[in-house]
Amino acid sequence: MMMHPHRHPLWDLSLCFVIATTLILIRASTARGADDPSYFNCSSTIQCGDLQNVGYPFWGLNRPSYCGLPNFELTCQDDNTTLLNISSQTYRVLRFHDTSQTMTVARNDYWNTICPAFFINTTQEITSSFNYTSDTVASNLTLYYGCQIGSMTPNQFNCTINDTNVISYFITTTTITSLFGGCNTSVVLPANQSAIQAIELNPTNTTVVSAIDEGFGLQWTVAEQCSGCLISGGQCGRDNSSGDFTCYCQDKSTSSTCSGGKSQISLGAALGLAGAGLTGLLVGFGIFSCRQKRNRKRAAAEAQNKSITPPPSSKGLPISSTSFSRTTPSYPTSKSDLDRGSTYFGVQVFSYNELEEATQSFDPSRELGEGGFGTVYYGRLQDGREVAVKRLYENNLKRVEQFMNEVEILTRLRHPNLVTLFGCTSRRSRELLLVYEYIPNGTVADHLFGKRSGTSPIPWRIRLNMAIESADALAYLHKSDVIHRDVKTNNILLDHSFRVKVADFGLSRLFPNDVTHVSTAPQGTPGYVDPEYYQCYQLTDKSDVYSFGVVLCELISSKPAVDTNRHRHDINLASMAINKIQNQTLHELVDPALGYDTDYSVKRMTTLVAELAFRCLQQERDMRPTMEEVVKALKEIEQEEITLQNAEVVDIRTDDTGLVRNITPPFSPESVVTDKWHSDSAIPSSF
Template identity: 45%
Template sequence: MHHHHHPWPLPSSPTPLLLPFLLSLFLSSFLSPSFSDDDYLQLYKVCSTTRQFSCGNRNISFSYPFRHQDSPPQCGYPDAALSCNDTDHTLMIDIGNKTYRLKDDNIDYATVVDRDFVGNPCPRPSENTTLGPAPFEYTDDDVNATFFIDCPTNLLSPLVSISCLENIAAGRQSYYWLGNGRLPYGQMNTCEISFVQVPTTRTAFDQWTYGHYAEALQEGFTLKLTAEIAVWCSACNGSGGVCGYESSKPTCFCSDGSATDGSCDKTGVSVGVGGLVIVSFLGLFLYRRKRRNQLSPVLLSRRASSEPISSKKDPELGDEQQHYGTQVFEYEELQEATDGFNASNEVGEGGFGTVYKGNLRDGRTVAIKRLFENNFRRVEQFMTEVDILSSHRHPNLVSLYGCTSRRSRQLLLVYEYVPNGTVADHLHGPRAREEGLSWPVRMSIAIETAEALSYLHAVTPPIIHRDVKTNNILLDHRFGVKVADFGLSRLFPLNVTHVSTVPQGTPGYVDPEYHRCYQLTDKSDVYSFGVVLVELMASKPAVDITRQRHEINLAKMAIDKIQNEELDQLVDPKLWRQSNGEVIWMIRQVAEVAFGCLQEEGDMRPTMKEVLEALRGIQGKGSNRKKGAEAGDAIAKDDDCSLQRERPQHSPDTVTTIWESRLTTPNASV
């Protein structure tokens, strides 16, 4: 059967089919009969005056998105209702379906404790702590404690038993683990409750260390307001409006009895038919203009460099700004934040541009990526990155705070600042220390990167990163992973198995099938991740022309060494010498996983989900070492690119012992 390759449109490109959907969305959102102008005027008055209450002998003042429990729900976010405990006069807040006690009156950067844990000598966590949508996010001080409740008593380290929840008569025990959300065992089905995650703060580490379990949970965790909310509310207040929340979104109530999702100077979309008509024409206008832009990249490039500096409200990013909370920055603020893009603030340089450390006016330290030039391809990459990072959140993906207008004098992206450099820096770059990274750190980097890629491949439609490499894996102070650089990424159509594309990427990491067939699949990321795994073992760059000719390419070198059982000649000598038998066994297993990822034929490689499961199993001391040993060979199939294939030669311990169910390849070409 012939394959049909369709260029996949970026989500920022409206199509005629999208316009009726947008119209129906605005009809449902803005023609709601539940509120009249009088109602909005009443909310404007009430919400502007109910910003304080008394609790005991204290007067508590607060601002949006908080509201008092007894005030109208439209005065703040549903998950930010404050109240006073009548018994002990402590401040309480409802988030999701739980009530928390605030440890002090600092609301904007709050330390909160689950009410069920307060005063409880032996808390029993039974459900995950979830923050739901904005307005809150965790802070850098928070780490996850993972609980396994009412389990068999024979579970091993690294789990720590909770003595007060022990049931000796029934032979049951409960455990916790401070593994930053990395789960030590693939299967914990024998526990009554498994994998319950509760955030805890780093200041509680001493309590955990000394076994003060209840006290540690009662230290709580910290929350901060998301920056987008403050930016939006500031604009609303600045236009004379009052910040509120209605129809499941932030709403600015105006003094004339109207309400808007922007600010009261009518830059937002006002409630009513007039606003709807304007939006309809705007949508059609943007669609036609984008068509024109796509037909004339040269014109776009010229216009991009000569347009005036962006305003806060970018018509091309407007929908995304409202829907995703993407902030549009002015060029001057970012120029000021980097001291005029001073070379002393440079923290890195990639294929698309230079990255600077910057300090915004609101006090945030950020990373600012300055794209090299504003040609059509750069604008496309810029919009891809904005689209993906503003609409997909994961703890191991770098957070995008905002960007300049696509017609600003320069294309700039603003991210969270990840302070500890890249994996490449620590393995063979300026941050590489004499003793090197320990094996547990390397293992957790591998697992967290695999988690990020598995997440990207699992969303709808799937996202192929296309430029996975150690230079794009950032590290925080705890060596937690943040995958970055989505400029080359592609949304992957659900109805095809691969997409024709011009090879792009970084030498040493590019899927060999790319060069032969110009095909892009999720297995292309798997190949690149295999190279990353080898780098984590070898502490060598993916390409090094100073190595012997047959070892210049690290992936080819790795396949040779693994097949010839010469792993000691591949692995970083310091790591090999320092390792005990258990770690050597783990390194061998990871080498097998890497070997599977580096197969020439994409169909022979595991999926990222299978890779993640395999790595977690290895980290959990390989309790299922023999599982899947009987799994049959993958069934090779014809496609446009190659004839019937034979399974490649494997290393002595075939890679099929690592993962289960490698009987067929579900996304092989049909």
């Protein structure tokens, strides 16, 4: 636009403002007519009795099917009972915890009875949509109907089938089913571990009905796109034709996020904005005119004095080169520069640009792993240091809190088996980035059952050392009044010598001073979470002990903590391990590659570690050992093995009478195999 030669530029700005305001008014006046019905339908929530404000991924009642996911349909009975419908099977929703994304449900057809009209197993579709909570998985109750007369009188009850009374039995997972004859049909019902234990202590019809009515826990997860959709002003939903996630926006657009979802304003607000803007413009014009006059006077005075002002001295001081910005420091090139550089909680603050350069713009080929809070990339700094850069998913208030939490904890902890934090970006940076030492050999999970498990299996003695070092690191944390809260094999890193580095402190917290402290936010990882958390919503140092018990089971079995491909009784490794240990079938749990059946020393050590894991996995926290006691027990197992090996060597060397020639020696240690495996595995991994 050409300016009039006698018109002030602010008048052109005024014209632009008036045009923009007019457009806003037009937009505001027509916005209500452009609203998408899908947006408003999915913005409504489900209300039924005590269940309030339930949204995505659930649907039903006033929420159409495109507002949720299949198998997440809720209905409401006349008595204000909420029902969950999964593949034509109905469950009562007893309790609902939206913040932790868990709920307690019970079979509706078995409500207050153990003799329903139809005998139907719990649908398999439940495990494809939900995860059982740690207190539920593999804790099953089985009811047998139409059985021959047996000897299990305490477990017997009668039901009417086709107007005929038939003998029936109930059993738990620890009961031997061969004690009675054949039965016409059976029904498997999930139940909480505590309810199963109550039945075993008092096997009556009353305790069985109570166990069924107590229900079992389910956990669900929401697509990561949903949080971005909600932040952008949209409503989470699903495309009924493709089944893909969809973000419904108020302007009828659909995408993963809404670009203008919250930008529409009412007509009244637009008029108010226009009035305020015009008023501000007039005030600004007056201020601008006054400043213009002052500037003209100052310019005239400077022009008058310019001829008598001496030139600047050649000896003047330069601008300080050490005044680095706290948010975007330049990279130090020496140790002294590093000491002088910007710091945060005592660690170096990197600029976003240098970390972007170190990771080659966060090249996907350099991705090392992905966790609950962010993606980790391999990088190389300008000084040649190899680093792992964690890129947090979102720069929101919660992520900033986790970011600051991890920085603060790691900077005050020093232990050879804890990962070292090199630095971070400023919390005001465009992205939140944490910079760690690079640990080149993946995680324990990678080597046990992940992408590195296809090579030679890790020998038992190295696994035992991993357990000792991990436990030692956790014991150190507890002594420092820190609870890790996310102990798992994916958070235990390994160097080329298979030395342990415990990582990922985003969830860690100092011990709560108030013992009544309750947190209903999602905590930890399914399969590792303390079962008492779902009862009191508290995580303590004994919660870390429980999670470490799961880690011990993984080291013994080479199986992941949760695997839906296993038999439904064995989906949860902790429950599977407890059952195997209680039933004295540990050999079914141990990884065959460890030599459990051929090496006596391995059998002895794995049995002792399994017993320790059993203590760590106790339902009641007070029954679990402390991490210090765990470390002591593991070191005693290791020392006992060393002592026995030395004794065997002495016995063989001192036997010159030939008495041992006809005695089969104990299975030999794996020292040769271990040494070979060490050398073969010390090849630097690619990334």
